[in-house]
Amino acid sequence: MDQRVSLITLGVRDTERSARFYEDLGWRRVETPDGVVAFDLIGQTLGLYSLDALADEIGLPVDDLGHGAMTLAHNVSEKSAVDALIAAADRAGATILKRPSDVFWGGYHGYFADPDGHIWEIAHNPFSPLSPDGAFRWNGFEVTTNS
Incomplete structure (x- = not known):
């Protein structure tokens, strides 16, 4: 495994509210498929993704995400x-x-x-x-x- 992080995904309860927060800090979104909000960084991307969808994707109840x-x-x-x-x-x-x-x-x-x-x-x-x-x-x- 290369010594780097490519994508940081934050599970969020309200994707649009979280996106507005980061936009208010001056960040700009990039084009993404429905359900994902992404901000390109220097060498990585920060993604915002529904907490429920993230738990479902991993196969865990939301409360088990920790x-x-x-x-x-x-x-x-x-x-x-x-x-x-x-x-x-x-x-x-x-x-x-x-x-x-x-x-x-x-x-x-x-x-x-x-x-x-x-x-x-x-x-x-x-x-x-x-x-x-x-x-x-x-x-x-x-x-x-x-x-």
Whole structure:
């Protein structure tokens, strides 16, 4: 198995409500078949899919899908962008779980939950600079200058 994630699917109770939430954060949908909402990311896609349909597809009752202790992280290149995105999420209807603050390891982050309770971290990690297109890598991308 290649070391990558291609598609992240979030099971949601109201697909259109969830889609509007992400659109209010500035994301744009791509064409999809009925029942699926997708947003292309840098190197992956985030899909929104009916929780009932997801459970049916897997062959489990909805209650057996569980609530994994997982967060989705969106890293930004500037500390101030954390504040701006947490504020945008608040305006879009998120539940703010942790207001932006400095972190013991030297970064800055905050957390919110989307309308279905999926937890997002918005973070600035000064030790992992983003690529010019915003891609994240644990140890960052080399910053090069033209000589």
